[in-house]
Amino acid sequence: MRIKVNGESFETTRAGTIFELLHELKIESARVAAVEVNLSIIKRAGFSTFKLKEGDEIEIVNFVGGG
Amino acid sequence: MDDKLVIRGIEFKSRLWVGTGKYKDFEETKRVIEASGTDVVTVAVRRVNIIDRKSENLLDYIDPKIYKILPNTAGCYTVEDALRYARLARESGVSDLIKLEVIGDEKTLFPDTCGLLKATEILAKEGFIVLPYTNDDPIMAKRLADAGAAAVMPLGAPIGSGLGIRNPYNIKIILETVNLPIIVDAGVGTASDASIAMELGCDAVLINTGIAGAKDPVAMAEAMKHAVLAGRLAYKAGRIPKKLYATASSPLEGML
Numbered sequence: 001m002r003i004k005v006n007g008e009s010f011e012t013t014r015a016g017t018i019f020e021l022l023h024e025l026k027i028e029s030a031r032v033a034a035v036e037v038n039l040s041i042i043k044r045a046g047f048s049t050f051k052l053k054e055g056d057e058i059e060i061v062n063f064v065g066g067g
Numbered sequence: 068m069d070d071k072l073v074i075r076g077i078e079f080k081s082r083l084w085v086g087t088g089k090y091k092d093f094e095e096t097k098r099v100i101e102a103s104g105t106d107v108v109t110v111a112v113r114r115v116n117i118i119d120r121k122s123e124n125l126l127d128y129i130d131p132k133i134y135k136i137l138p139n140t141a142g143c144y145t146v147e148d149a150l151r152y153a154r155l156a157r158e159s160g161v162s163d164l165i166k167l168e169v170i171g172d173e174k175t176l177f178p179d180t181c182g183l184l185k186a187t188e189i190l191a192k193e194g195f196i197v198l199p200y201t202n203d204d205p206i207m208a209k210r211l212a213d214a215g216a217a218a219v220m221p222l223g224a225p226i227g228s229g230l231g232i233r234n235p236y237n238i239k240i241i242l243e244t245v246n247l248p249i250i251v252d253a254g255v256g257t258a259s260d261a262s263i264a265m266e267l268g269c270d271a272v273l274i275n276t277g278i279a280g281a282k283d284p285v286a287m288a289e290a291m292k293h294a295v296l297a298g299r300l301a302y303k304a305g306r307i308p309k310k311l312y313a314t315a316s317s318p319l320e321g322m323l
Contacts, residue, residue, distance in 0.1 A: 005117055006114040006115065006116075006117050007114070008117065008118070010117075025117050025120075026120065027115060027117070027120065031124055032115065033112065033155065033156065033158065033159035033161075034112075034155040034156070034158035034159055036151075036155060039151070041154055041155065041158050043158075044158075044160075059114065059155075060114065060115045060117065061112050061113060061114055061115060061155050062112075062113065062114075062115045062124065062125075063110040063111065063112060063113075063124075063125050063126060063136070063138065063156075063159070063161075064110065064111050064112075064113045064125055065086075065087035065088045065089065065090060065096060065110065065111065065125055066086065066087060066088045066109055066110050066111025066139055066141050066275075067086030067087070067088045067089075067109055067111075067139070067141065067226070067253075067273075067275030067276065
């Protein structure tokens with residue numbers, strides 16, 4: 001399944017949910033500020049149930065230094 | 068001394084707020100924050116780098132249990148983007164605070180105040196504690212207050228310019244006409260600039276480049292801490308009026 005993660009095209013065979021995608025990307029879900037799929041924020045509680053589909057555009061964001 | 072700044076029930080023990088951008092590394096960021104004595108730091112929301120992931124995270128160095136995290140919407144040029152970044156920031160669960168920026172122009176980074184007003188209204192309705200970064204314009208400051216801002220953050224000068232408080236008279240008018248905490252955001256270049264803002268009666272000062280860009284950021288953080296404290300004390304003490312001519316300090320009586 002081809003999806004887009006943070007603007008990059010990404011082919012995944014394993015990731016059916018956000019939780020699985022984060023796992024595949026080796027990102028700890030607790031260390032992510034928020035996740036958005038097709039411009040909608042997905043609640044943390046939904047990470048393991050929200051099903052990703054072909055063509056989804058996912059944004060994984062965090063806090064960085066800023067003024 | 069009980070002189071705490073309170074915004075929507077949140078107590079801030081420091082009137083110096085510190086931005087976390089532009090430091091050499093997280094270790095330096097941490098040392099600056101400690102030296103500044105602040106309890107509130109700004110952060111930006113950005114994509115996680117999925118190709119070159121560093122295991123380190125800013126919040127590993129700035130514990131949200133100790134510091135109040137103030138996310139910003141820096142880099143947003145439209146109302147839509149600012150709302151998106153604000154909502155993503157809140158989703159993290161660290162804070163309902165948002166330092167709202169809707170930028171109007173790349174060269175000056177001056178705010179697009181029309182967009183800012185719209186975004187303030189929307190986010191305030193959504194329950195955010197909105198702190199809009201705005202011009203030193205008393206009318207816009209009033210409008211932002213009416214739109215539901217929790218505090219107003221007028222610039223002293225353009226972001227990163229170090230030009231200081233370019234229009235102290237407008238800041239003074241904002242202080243007199245807007246019944247909300249006023250926090251000078253942007254333009255502070257050195258300690259005296261921070262003192263001037265506080266002497267005017269501002270409730271706090273937010274500094275990033277003024278500290279991060281100094282030759283010794285940790286020392287400058289400490290200087291800013293003292294400057295903000297001194298300015299606040301001087302404001303509360305009540306300065307003498309300015310006069311054109313001298314008044315002798317020593318008595319004339321008893322002179323030979």
